[in-house]
């Protein structure tokens with residue numbers, strides 16, 4: 001069921017959609033090419049409805065459109081869903097296994113990673129990209145990441161991720177080249193954990 | 202304050218005013234989003250060719266429409282773009298592409314490898330080591346390394362899926378038994394991150410070792426074939442070989458006639474109708490910079506006979 005969007009209370013998207021999405025894409029690419037690196041999205045003019053954070057909506061505005069499906073952990077009639085549908089033109093799906101993108105605002109109650117699309121042997125790119133909102137993000141300590149994009153190792157701490165999340169992530173590693181790719185967001189900052197990264201600690 | 206980057210050079214460098222009546226960087230936003238999603242998946246699956254909905258570009262195929270679409274999805278006014286064609290910054294193709302992005306995206310351009318944030322290339326990797334946070338975009342005519350061995354697309358797809366590359370090694374070994382070595386001098390296949398066999402595009406195999414654990418991000422675009430693939434920074438890239446026939450790059454018995462370089466890729470230039478030849482760096486920026494630093498070649502004595510040998514030993518040059 002599709003809920004109506006309250007147009008009177010809708011806050012705007014990027015003030016300059018062309019440059020806003022270009023700069024955000026470069027930030028996401030930088031993060032994805034350097035797992036664990038924390039980068040800022042330059043879009044402080046955005047005022048998304050709670051609980052969406054600045055980086056999450058910048059990523060959605062940059063990557064989502066009518067060709068992509070989105071699953072969120074918000075209530076179906078939540079303002080956040082309406083905002084994303086309006087600004088991105090994406091359709092919101094009920095089943096995480098049908099989602100090209102997933103937005104998770106509460107990492108402590110998120111579905112297991114195997115509920116999302118891992119891709120298939122011949123098309124590993126048909127996998128879900130998860131945008132997970134976390135508490136504080138920092139790269140001075142935390143999990144130890146190795147793999148493509150990382151010279152020796154990098155560290156990443158994303159507050160609020162559960163033990164079960166990291167166990168799930170561990171079991172995904174064995175599926176490579178299948179698996180989900182993850183973008184962690186906090187305020188206007190983001191870091192990526194593509195399927196290639198090995199996680200320890 | 203911004204530095205000046207060849208604003209007045211004859212290669213058309215520098216920032217010209219962005220054209221009105223065009224989308225920024227030419228492509229429409231929907232196309233850019235689709236290409237951007239494809240690039241991110243390519244980075245997440247190193248060496249795997251991700252299909253994408255390639256758009257018509259105002260340049261013929263063979264002019265690097267795949268590379269141009271990638272660059273168009275990245276570039277902005279804070280970028281400094283270098284474009285090379287077989288190592289040279291001044292061919293018609295390279296000049297056109299630089300001008301295209303200068304006019305449609307307001308990007309600065311340069312011929313200096315070190316200054317560039319994005320380097321779009323056809324058939325070479327610069328001699329100057331690429332550094333972290335640079336992006337190199339390769340123009341790719343044929344992205345599928347197994348194409349000439351197994352023409353059935355479905356079968357090729359299956360081989361990549363199952364990492365069944367035996368047929369590739371059989372083909373390379375046939376080369377050895379026939380010619381005494383692997384004959385392929387360009388587009389020499391590599392294994393990326395110990396998983397996917399990948400075409401490095403038609404660069405000379407001389408350039409293959411530069412791809413291994415390169416600090417820069419490597420993106421590959423094939424416009425006609427509608428594929429994008431990538432090698433993230435510091436990723437293992439191994440040229441396929443055999444224990445008894447290890448991979449080797451070509452070496453020349455002489456140095457660059459202009460700058461004296463003894464470890465760059467050399468092009469053979471015919472000097473006169475008697476067939477005398479000269480060897481000069483294919484990377485024009487590398488050569489010019491060496492000459493500017495005072496390095497000299499041996500221009501007076503053209504080499505009589507071209508002889509490219511295979512080996513790993515470096516020679517003593519100026």
Ligand SMILES: [Zn+2]
Pocket residue numbers: 457458459460461462481482487488489491
């Ligand atoms: Zn030279």
